[in-house]
Structure formats: C-alpha cells, structure tokens
Amino acid sequence: MEIPVDNVLIAPSSTEDITNQLNLTGRKAVYTLAIPKGDSHDWQNRTVKFFNETWRTFGIPQEGIEAMIPLEWHKKVMCERYE
Template sequence: MAMIKGITVTLYEKEKINEDPFGKLIYKETPTKVENVLVAPTNTQEVLDALNLTGKKAVYTIAIPKGDKHTWKDNKVEFFGEIWKVIGFPQQGIEQNIPLEWNQKWMVERYG
C-alpha cells in the first residue's frame, strides 16, 4: 500500500485544428483525467526563481506519475475547483532511479 497518494486532476490538452486569416493557430482543448498527481504549494525560492525567469508567479508544484505521456507544457489543468496554467519547464528524473511513483515536476500559475 502506498503511503503517498495523489489526486485526480483534469488536464486540458491543446490540439491544433486550424489557422485564422492572420496565421494564428486555433486550438481545441480536450479534457483528460490524470490520476495520482501530487500537488504542493511552491516554496518561496522557487516562486522567485520562476518570476525572474518567466515573469509568471508559480503557486503550486505538481508531480506527474511515471509513464505519463500527456503534454503538460503551456496547457491548463484543473484541481481544487480552480483552473491553473502550467508554466516553465519540467524537472524530470530517470524513472528507474527514482523510488516513488512520480518523476516529473511542473509549476502552475493562477489562470484567469
């Protein structure tokens, strides 16, 4: 039995469907449930680092289960009754060298 268990979040993956007359891409968002995602408040130093690097304020850090093949970068994710936007780049480890069930971390900012 696992001592740590994540929550189910809804990931809104963007899929290119067309282009407008000015060449801007038009996307369709497809909601997908992803189970066992860890959610934790982002620590103060990481908030400052993200703000300095991206200009965006990270609020939570999410850990993605090993083997997940979804696209998280710049997509929206819903948990705790709110919608968040994934920012930055992931911190990722080698699956075989990490003892727990998660190997990828992303930061999210408040959306909307």
C-alpha cells in the same frame, strides 16, 4: 478536451521556486505538480483544473530517470493561476 490524470500530487511551490520563476519568467509559481511515472501527456503550457479552479502550467517540466527514482513520481511542473 479534459483528460483526467490519476495520482498527480499538488503542493504549494517553495518560496525559492516562486522567487526564481518570478525573476526569470515574470510568472508566479503557485503550485507544483508531481506527475506519476508512465505518464506521457505534454505538460508544457497546459490548462489544468484542480481545487475547483483553473491553472496554467508553464516552463519545461523537470524530469528524472524513472528507474532511478524510488517513488511513484518522476516529473514536476509549476503552475500559475489562470483566469
């Protein structure tokens, strides 16, 4: 079941994140998703779709304290290509 989520930022993963994840998990992080505050979806090991492609999130999302972060996003999760 597809669930659209508004205001998710999509950015290429940094070289450091790609290298660290590849060494730790054997997975290649391609994109990092920034999740908006107030979102309560489970982002761990989920299939996501963007750019007309299918991707898979992996790892435990990194989350900050909503009240302490000035922007609209407080969580980030990495994703890899999923075919």
